[in-house]
Amino acid sequence: MKRLVIIGASGHGKVIADIAVRNGYEEIVFLDDNESIKECAGFKVVGKTSDASRISGDKIIAIGDAKIRERMMHKVKTVSLIHPDAVISRRVEIGEGTVVMAGTVINSDVHIGRGCIINTGASIDHDCNLGNFIHVSVGAHVAGTCSIGNGTWIGAGATISNNINICADCMIGAGAVVIKNIKNIGIYIGVPAEKK
Template sequence: MSAAEPVILLGAGGHAKVCIEVFRARGLFDPVACIDPYAKENNVLGVPVHRDEDSQRAFLDRGVKWGFVAIGQNSLRAKLGADLQISGFRLANAISPRACVSPSATLGRGILIMPGAVINAEADIGDHCIVNTNAVVEHDCRVGIACHVAPGSVLGGRVRLEDEVFVGTGASVTPNNVIGKGTVVGAAAAVISNIAAGVTVVGVPARPIIR
């Protein structure tokens, strides 16, 4: 078995913890540093924390080729992931060996797939996405850039999420529906029709919050 590739993580919070454990369980990448100027701790699960933003360049100069954004906020994750690539890093994928990923699915770069997640036939997962614990992405779904499908949520067949959508814990989206860019689906909501961009929907059936 070849040695694991070193990878740096941007972020040093709770989300970084789960990413580190997934990387270690898979064994393809070895987290060597968390870079976060706002970090409160000096290490995350034994991985040293660097607060100097110039650390990225230092690791690149030392031959570390891989990076990963371990931050839960969708738009920030997308921005930092793009910045990593501009800096010269390749984006690693953190895919749990306890996830079920169809061989016909298409996976982007910089994605996290947690234990118990299911990604079924010919689903397409965009860059910087999170498919969280026990979430289900059914056949032929299209999940845009920097989306988060939260724990226990379910996307029915042929659902399309535009970029930076958040589907909350235990929520469901029935087949063939489209959710617009930046929309938030509240926890345990049931989406049964198309949802416009940039809104927050809650309830069963899911309806926009009126502000």
């Protein structure tokens, strides 16, 4: 029986559970440190996050915070999950523990690192390099030949213009439009995006 253990019983976990069902998982369980949560998306919460190594099955971390995802991935081997309604080029590399949601488009010669979230309806065009633990939010668009550093969060509906480099650990606000390289850690908002 194909079994998936989802670490984190939240809204993100619910979406991952739906992707797991579409990928043929016959049994799905959750782990969460909030003992008041008994189920998520109709599936049982069977223990805490610390139980992950002793529970059998494939595992994925459904926690939005990149730093927590990174810490947990040092302790637990994870799988990647791709929604069957995502459109992904044959020439895309996707790292361990990354999840790709419905309606996503990822074009040729893209590398996506470990523990990333490529959320619903996002797009990543050709020749991009995304580091580890990046979140490309709902409806965000990354144009061709971009490089995005580890731990960066790209807000809902944001646009990264082509040939842009963004350093690690940045936050790009919802709806922002990035038209020049970002070399300093910070929060960037607006059109065009500027450091807050």
